[in-house]
Amino acid sequence: MAMAATTEIERGLEGVVIAKSAITFIDGERGILRYRGIDINELAAKSNFEETTYLLWNGNLPNKAQLSEFKRQLAAHRPLPAEVLKLLRGIPKGAIPMEVARTAVSYMALFPRKKRETFDGFNRRKSLQLTGTLATIVASYERIRKGKTTTKPDPRLGHAANFLYGLWGKKPDEQSRAAFDTLSILYADHEMNASTFAAVVATSTLADLGGAVTSAIATLAGPLHGGSNQRVMEMLEEIGSTEKVEAYVDSELAAGRRIMGFGHRIYKTYDPRARILKTIAEKLTEGRGSRKWLDVAEEVEKVVMEKRKLWPNIEFYAAVVLNALGVPRDVMPAVFACNRISGWIAHIYEQYADNRLIRPLTEYVGPAQVPYVPIDQRS
Numbered sequence: 001m002a003m004a005a006t007t008e009i010e011r012g013l014e015g016v017v018i019a020k021s022a023i024t025f026i027d028g029e030r031g032i033l034r035y036r037g038i039d040i041n042e043l044a045a046k047s048n049f050e051e052t053t054y055l056l057w058n059g060n061l062p063n064k065a066q067l068s069e070f071k072r073q074l075a076a077h078r079p080l081p082a083e084v085l086k087l088l089r090g091i092p093k094g095a096i097p098m099e100v101a102r103t104a105v106s107y108m109a110l111f112p113r114k115k116r117e118t119f120d121g122f123n124r125r126k127s128l129q130l131t132g133t134l135a136t137i138v139a140s141y142e143r144i145r146k147g148k149t150t151t152k153p154d155p156r157l158g159h160a161a162n163f164l165y166g167l168w169g170k171k172p173d174e175q176s177r178a179a180f181d182t183l184s185i186l187y188a189d190h191e192m193n194a195s196t197f198a199a200v201v202a203t204s205t206l207a208d209l210g211g212a213v214t215s216a217i218a219t220l221a222g223p224l225h226g227g228s229n230q231r232v233m234e235m236l237e238e239i240g241s242t243e244k245v246e247a248y249v250d251s252e253l254a255a256g257r258r259i260m261g262f263g264h265r266i267y268k269t270y271d272p273r274a275r276i277l278k279t280i281a282e283k284l285t286e287g288r289g290s291r292k293w294l295d296v297a298e299e300v301e302k303v304v305m306e307k308r309k310l311w312p313n314i315e316f317y318a319a320v321v322l323n324a325l326g327v328p329r330d331v332m333p334a335v336f337a338c339n340r341i342s343g344w345i346a347h348i349y350e351q352y353a354d355n356r357l358i359r360p361l362t363e364y365v366g367p368a369q370v371p372y373v374p375i376d377q378r379s
Helices: 041-047 049-058 064-077 082-089 097-108 119-145 160-167 176-185 192-205 207-219 228-240 242-254 274-287 292-308 316-324 329-353
Strands: 024-027 031-037
Touching: 031 041, 031 049, 031 274, 041 176, 041 274, 049 064, 049 160, 049 176, 049 329, 064 119, 082 119, 097 119, 097 207, 097 329, 119 160, 119 207, 119 329, 160 176, 176 242, 176 274, 176 316, 176 329, 192 207, 192 329, 207 329, 228 242, 228 292, 228 316, 228 329, 242 292, 274 292, 274 316, 292 316, 316 329
Parallel strands: none
Antiparallel strands: 024 031
16 A cells, blocks of 8 residues: 655654553553553562463463362373374474474464364463473473483473473472473563564454464574574673673674663563563572672673663573573573563454554655566666
8 A cells, every 4th residue: 555755754763653452561661561451570579470471361360270170181191192202302403492492382382272172272281281381391401402201291390390301300499490480471461572572463454373482482592582592591601700791892883783681662661571680690590509600790780881871671680580590501592482471362362352464564764666577678
């Protein structure tokens, strides 16, 4: 469609409101984040991933019976079908874990609707299936590519404990479990970010939930979104010590490069999730007797604040926490997906409930009209 030359374009859709939502509230000026009206600090201190997921999907906290049943349903879906394990074992060597997660989720989405199962019923079952299995997929692939035996999920353990159990091959200590559980809550949703938008766009075509989640994972993989936790850890390791921080930051800024893990499109102050993760990182590193990477991270935060007045975002201290939990750098983005899937699905449900095909416009800036030149007359 032709558009007026004076059309104002917001690059990256910055500041453009594309929908109304009752899921997540953010006040970027004051550093406030709430899921369904509940402050993220309260959820991080008092809730768990399963309860938070129920809240995001249903709009309210569950009672004891509802939470018990929801946990049972997720636990029932955590073990991987034999076909999916076979797929993971056949993945080409050197594959990126995030791309493996995307491929496995797409494969899971192939399983057909059951007889007499409605579209809504199919998507509800698929929600439990994908949320339950994604963490198992990521942990299992890490063990497979290292030549280790995969660990079958324990139905007595929750989301956080089972992920670490699947990754380590042994049941986690309570400090590690609690740290990963809190990180999972913080990753669960963040309004209309790039991957959520991708899921919503796919949903608006009435694509099935599995396809929408696959689109979201593909979007999350980018280094400017879910891939930034890996880049943060790589940066910390490249710096190596607190003494080298200032020279590194000066060099990057002079070259016009961004410091990974700093700044946010929404927050104009400290990301509340980063503040919580910093505290968790301090507890984890104290318990493990090594503060090396936390010390480097804190020095980077100090120098970047002095030189650019930028605050860290969630990925900055998430990298330190995940590293302390033994998560390899290239698996960190996939861990993001294991938890953000709960938020994607909440927004998918919301889009289905009040759907209209998302079809934006562009302003054409090419030539007005060009004649077709036959191939034998072209130079």
